[in-house]
Structure formats: structure tokens, C-alpha cells
Amino acid sequence: MDARERLIESTRELLWERGYVGTSPKAIQERSGAGQGSMYHHFRGKPDLALAAISRSAEDLRARAEAELTGPGTVVERVTAYLRLERNALKGCPVGRLTEDPEVIADPHLNRPVEDVFGWLTDRMAGLLAEGRENGELDARLDPAATAAALVAVLQGSYVLARAAGSAPVYTLAIDGALGLLAGHVRKPRRVPNHSW
Amino acid sequence: MDARERLIESTRELLWERGYVGTSPKAIQERSGAGQGSMYHHFRGKPDLALAAISRSAEDLRARAEAELTGPGTVVERVTAYLRLERNALKGCPVGRLTEDPEVIADPHLNRPVEDVFGWLTDRMAGLLAEGRENGELDARLDPAATAAALVAVLQGSYVLARAAGSAPVYTLAIDGALGLLAGHVRKPRRVPNHSW
DNA sequence: GTCTATACCTGGATAGAC
DNA sequence: GTCTATCCAGGTATAGAC
Numbered sequence: 001m002d003a004r005e006r007l008i009e010s011t012r013e014l015l016w017e018r019g020y021v022g023t024s025p026k027a028i029q030e031r032s033g034a035g036q037g038s039m040y041h042h043f044r045g046k047p048d049l050a051l052a053a054i055s056r057s058a059e060d061l062r063a064r065a066e067a068e069l070t071g072p073g074t075v076v077e078r079v080t081a082y083l084r085l086e087r088n089a090l091k092g093c094p095v096g097r098l099t100e101d102p103e104v105i106a107d108p109h110l111n112r113p114v115e116d117v118f119g120w121l122t123d124r125m126a127g128l129l130a131e132g133r134e135n136g137e138l139d140a141r142l143d144p145a146a147t148a149a150a151l152v153a154v155l156q157g158s159y160v161l162a163r164a165a166g167s168a169p170v171y172t173l174a175i176d177g178a179l180g181l182l183a184g185h186v187r188k189p190r191r192v193p194n195h196s197w
Numbered sequence: 198m199d200a201r202e203r204l205i206e207s208t209r210e211l212l213w214e215r216g217y218v219g220t221s222p223k224a225i226q227e228r229s230g231a232g233q234g235s236m237y238h239h240f241r242g243k244p245d246l247a248l249a250a251i252s253r254s255a256e257d258l259r260a261r262a263e264a265e266l267t268g269p270g271t272v273v274e275r276v277t278a279y280l281r282l283e284r285n286a287l288k289g290c291p292v293g294r295l296t297e298d299p300e301v302i303a304d305p306h307l308n309r310p311v312e313d314v315f316g317w318l319t320d321r322m323a324g325l326l327a328e329g330r331e332n333g334e335l336d337a338r339l340d341p342a343a344t345a346a347a348l349v350a351v352l353q354g355s356y357v358l359a360r361a362a363g364s365a366p367v368y369t370l371a372i373d374g375a376l377g378l379l380a381g382h383v384r385k386p387r388r389v390p391n392h393s394w
Numbered sequence: 395g396t397c398t399a400t401a402c403c404t405g406g407a408t409a410g411a412c
Numbered sequence: 413g414t415c416t417a418t419c420c421a422g423g424t425a426t427a428g429a430c
Contacts (some may be wrong), residue, residue: 003413003414017299018218018299019216019218019297019298019299021215021216021218021219022218022299022300024404024405024406025405025406025407026404026405026406034414035413035414035415035416036407036414036415036416037413037414037415037416038413038414038415040407040408041413041414042413045406045407046405046406046407092296092297096354096357096361097297099289099356099357099360099361100216100289100294100297100360101216102214102215102216102219105360105363111361111363114361115361115362115363118357118358118361118362119361119362122358139381141377141380141381142377142378142381143373143374143377145370145374146370146371146373146374146377147374147377147378148374149355149358149367149370149371149374150351150371150372150373150374150375150377150378151374152354152358152371153350153351153353153354153355153357153358153371153374153375154347154350154351154354154375155354156350156353156354156357156358157293157349157350157351157352157353157354157355157357158346158350158354159296160293160296160315160350160353160354161315161319161346161349161350161353163296163297163302164293164296164308164311164312164315164316165312165315165316166302166308166312170346173342173343173346174343174346174347174349174350175347176340176343176347177340177342177343177344177345177346177347177348177350178347178350178351178378180338180339180340180343180344180347181339181344181347181375181378181379181381181382182378183338184336184338184339184378184381184382185378185381200395200396221422221423221424222423222424222425223422223423223424231396232395232396232397232398233396233397233398233425234395234396234397234398235395235396235397237425237426238395238396239395242424242425243423243424243425395430396429396430397428397429397430398427398428398429398430399426399427399428399429400425400426400427400428401424401425401426401427402423402424402425402426403422403423403424403425404421404422404423404424405420405421405422405423406419406420406421406422407418407419407420408417408418408419409416409417409418409419410415410416410417410418411414411415411416411417412413412414412415412416
């Protein structure tokens with residue numbers, strides 16, 4: 001891995017652990033093993049490097065979500081799979097975390113990937129729920145957009161509760177609660193056509 | 198308001214806006230109108246002052262929640278009232294925000310009020326949901342503890358989505374989604390005895 | 395109780411040598 | 413591409429005068 005790459009990855013870790021304000025160029029240099037000169041050769045400064053790191057983390061989130069939400073299974077199965085994805089509850093969400101960073105939110109460039117990926121995720125989930133409603137899998141009274149927002153919010157809020165409690169199981173408990181709420185709106189456990197012939 | 202009081206209130210505001218790492222003693226002094234000497238007379242330093250501010254914000258949160266969750270109305274009405282409480286979606290939660298602050302989470306003294314208030318809130322909500330289950334208002338299959346955790350998580354996560362989008366309505370949308378999910382588990386719109394004779 | 399002076403460290407960045 | 417030297421502002425705190 002070359003210096004540029006190590007700088008981005010180290011910045012991603014530090015942004016995850018300490019946020020934008022809490023991350024100094026010096027800390028990035030130490031973690032990446034790159035020197036002062038190297039860092040300012042590859043990037044114009046802290047915001048520039050942070051943008052590269054944030055963009056990559058957002059893209060990661062998008063790709064992982066897409067992998068679970070596309071593919072086989074009923075709508076509820078896919079949503080469940082995504083909500084239950086293995087996550088490090090106590091570390092929090094590397095992207096959601098950035099919304100608490102005043103300097104990120106205030107800078108349109110830095111905030112852009114954050115805004116985009118959560119917008120995409122909510123829409124993607126809403127589309128999936130709408131699909132479930134149309135095929136009769138889900139209660140017709142369920143509003144896809146609102147429900148999708150609620151489910152994504154649970155994901156983000158569960159990190160908050162787990163971190164406050166210093167307890168990873170709290171994360172899982174909240175996710176289970178959300179799935180329990182969703183379960184009440186499942187109409188028929190729709191069979192998916194089996195294409196393995 | 199005396200200097201000590203102004204220092205605490207200014208610190209609360211700054212912690213809300215910028216978090217612990219992002220808040221400097223100098224900024225606190227400027228906002229409160231108190232000088233360097235005054236601040237270090239009343240408090241041993243930044244952590245000491247922050248503890249006073251955090252404790253007060255946590256107590257505030259507790260009191261506002263208790264006010265909505267106690268009182269008249271069915272369980273669902275009370276939960277709904279609390280979820281729909283007027284909140285400044287774009288500013289985020291003054292307490293939940295602190296869970297993203299590494300220095301707060303790492304310091305047991307600073308984290309204590311945060312941990313306690315979210316623990317209390319989740320338990321309080323769980324007790325209420327259990328009450329609703331017992332009196333037949335809510336579906337018996339709903340797990341009170343998990344559902345409570347999910348509802349509190351939605352509250353916290355909705356801030357994240359709203360801040361990411363720079364849009365307060367996103368907050369409301371997610372809350373509506375959660376209430377919609379809960380609605381599917383309401384059995385009978387239980388009449389509450391009217392004591393106004 | 396509050397003020398001013400002082401101290402030392404870190405944050406974020408530039409300049410020029412290699 | 414990377415290194416070292418250097419810079420200035422700000423963060424956090426102490427000391428002692430008033």
C-alpha cells in the first residue's frame with residue numbers, strides 16, 4: 001500500500017474513532033507512517049484528505065447495503081438481513097458519526113457524501129418496502145417512505161444507545177425491537193420462486 | 198444570573214453545538230461573559246465544568262420525558278406525545294450527541310449522566326409498553342424492552358438523518374414511520390376513565 | 395470573585411533542501 | 413515524493429495582583 005493509500009485509510013479510522021475536529025494531521029501522519037511532507041504532497045490539507053476518506057466510507061456503506069438489499073429472498077428477509085448485518089456497535093457508524101461534526105455539516109463538500117448516501121439508502125429501502133406492499137407481502141397501510149426512514153433511523157440510533165450504555169447487546173435489542181414492529185405488518189410469508197433447476 | 202450559572206449554560210450550548218472536543222475554555226468564557234479567572238475559580242477545569250453542564254442536560258431530558266410519559270391518555274397516546282414532542286431536529290439531541298465524543302465516552306464521570314438517562318428512558322418506556330400489553334391495548338407478542346429500545350433509537354437516529362439531509366422534515370418522517378409501525382400492534386383504542394366530575 | 399500575565403503544548407500549514 | 417525547519421494561532425492551565 002503506497003503512502004497516499006495509507007493516508008486515506010488512517011484518516012478513515014481516525015474520523016471513525018474521533019471525528020473530524022478530533023483528528024489532527026499529526027495523528028494521521030503517525031498512524032499512517034507518512035511524514036508531514038508526504039501528506040501535504042498528496043493532499044492540499046486536512047479538508048482535502050478528509051473528503052477522500054469520507055467519500056470512501058460512504059461508498060463502502062452503500063456497497064454493503066446494496067449487497068444485502070439486492071438478491072434473493074422476500075422483501076422482509078432482505079430488510080432483516082440488512083438490519084442484522086454484523087456491525088461494531090460500540091464503534092458506531094463511520095458515516096452517521098460525521099453528522100455530529102459541526103465542521104463536516106457546515107462544509108458542503110465534506111457533507112455531500114454523507115447526505116447522498118443516507119438519501120440513497122432511505123430511498124432504496126423505501127423502494128423495497130413499496131415492492132413488498134405491491135406483492136402483498138406487507139400491510140398496504142404501511143407508508144414506504146416513512147417506514148424506510150424509521151428503519152434507517154433505528155440503525156443509527158441503536159449505535160447511540162449502545163455507546164451510551166457501553167454495551168453492544170443494547171444495539172441488537174433495539175434492532176430486534178424494530179424487526180418485531182415490522183413483523184406485525186407482514187401479511188403472507190410470500191414464497192419466492194425457486195430458480196435452481 | 199451569576200457567573201457560575203452563566204458558565205454552565207454557555208457550556209451546555211457549546212457542547213450541544215460543537216461537542217466536548219470542539220468546545221474550548223476560551224469559547225465558554227466569551228459566550229458567558231465570564232473571564233478566565235472566574236471560570237477557574239468556580240470550576241477546576243474543562244472536565245469539571247462539562248460535568249456540571251452534561252448533568253443538567255441529562256436531567257432536563259429526563260424531566261421532559263417524564264412529563265409526557267406520565268399523565269393522562271392511553272399508553273399509545275403517551276408514547277406518541279413523547280415521540281412527537283417539539284424538537285430542534287437540525288440541532289440534534291444535546292445528550293445523544295455526546296456519545297460521539299470519544300473523551301466523554303472514555304471518562305466514566307462524564308459518561309455517567311448520559312448512560313443513566315438513556316437507561317432510565319428505555320426502562321421507563323418499556324414499563325409503559327408492558328402496561329399497555331397487560332391492559333390489552335397492545336399486541337401481546339410485542340416485546341416491551343426491545344420495542345422500547347427501538348423507539349428510543351428512532352428518536353436518536355432521526356436526528357442523524359435530518360442533520361445529514363439538512364432537512365428537519367426528515368426527522369418528522371422517520372418518527373411518523375415509527376408510529377406507523379407501532380399502530381399495527383394496537384389492539385383496542387382503550388378508553389381511559391374520565392375523572393373530570 | 396475576578397483580572398492580567400505568563401507558560402507550554404498542539405493544530406494546521408508553508409518553505410526549501412534532498 | 414519525502415524530509416526537516418519554521419511559523420503563528422489557539423487550547424488549557426497556573427500565578428499572583430486587585
